[in-house]
Amino acid sequence: MPKIPECDRCRFYCGSHYLVCAVLPSGPDGKECHHFAPEPNAEPQELWEPQGARYIDDELVIERVTYNGEEIIQPPQRWSREKKLWLLDNHPMFTGLCPSCGAEFERDFTARVHWDCPECGWKDDSV
Template identity: 70%
Template sequence: MIKSRAIRKLPECDRCRFYSGSPFIVCAILPAGPVGAECPHFAPDPNAEPVELWEPEGATYYNGELVLQPPQRWSREQQLELLDTHPMFTGKCPSCGYIFERDYSARVHYDCPECGWMDDSV
C-alpha cells in the first residue's frame, strides 16, 4: 500500500501565483506543499485579494484562525496582589491579621469577624 504524504500549505500560499486552489495539490511547483517554514518558489499573485489579518482586542490568531480570548477580570498585577493578600491564600485577614480557621471546607467568603473586612472578590 502506498502512503500519501500530507499536504502542507502555508498561510501565504493563497497569495502565490502558483497556488492551485485544489484540495489535492498545493501548487504547480510543489504539489504536496513546501517542506520548511518558507517556500523558495513563492511569487506574489498580483490578482490575489489581500488577506486581512487584523486582531481585535481580546482575540488572537492560532493556526490561521481568529480565536476570541475570555475576558480577564484582573490585570497581572492585580492577580499577583490577590495571591499575596487574600485570606484564601494567606489564611489571614489583610486588614487586621486575624487568622481564619483552616477547616478546608468550600468557603466562599472570608469576611473578618474582628475588624469587619469584607471579601468582595467573589
C-alpha cells in the first residue's frame, strides 16, 4: 500500500499493515496527503525487518517457505553462505582431512561429535 513518510505522524494513521489511515484506507495517491493532520505526541516509527522476517500487525514474524509442497517456517541462519561453502569444501566431516595440516581422519563419521586433529591440534566442536 502506498504510504508517505508523514503517515506515521498523522492522527488518522492506523498503524496497521491492512489500512493506512481512517480517511484513506488504501493510502494517498501521490507524494502528499491533503488530509494530513499531525499528531502532537507522535514520534516516527521505524520497524526494522531482518532478512527472512517481516512485521504483521506490529509483530515480527519469520517468513514461511514452501518445501516439497509443505509450508514450513524458515529457521534463522547460523552461518553465512560463505561460511557454509567453506565448511563443505574444507571441514573433515566432508573431506576426511584436517583443514590445517591435511592429516587424514578415521572414517567413523557417524559417531564423531568432536573434530580434533592428532597431528596439529586443530579442533572444531561446532558441527
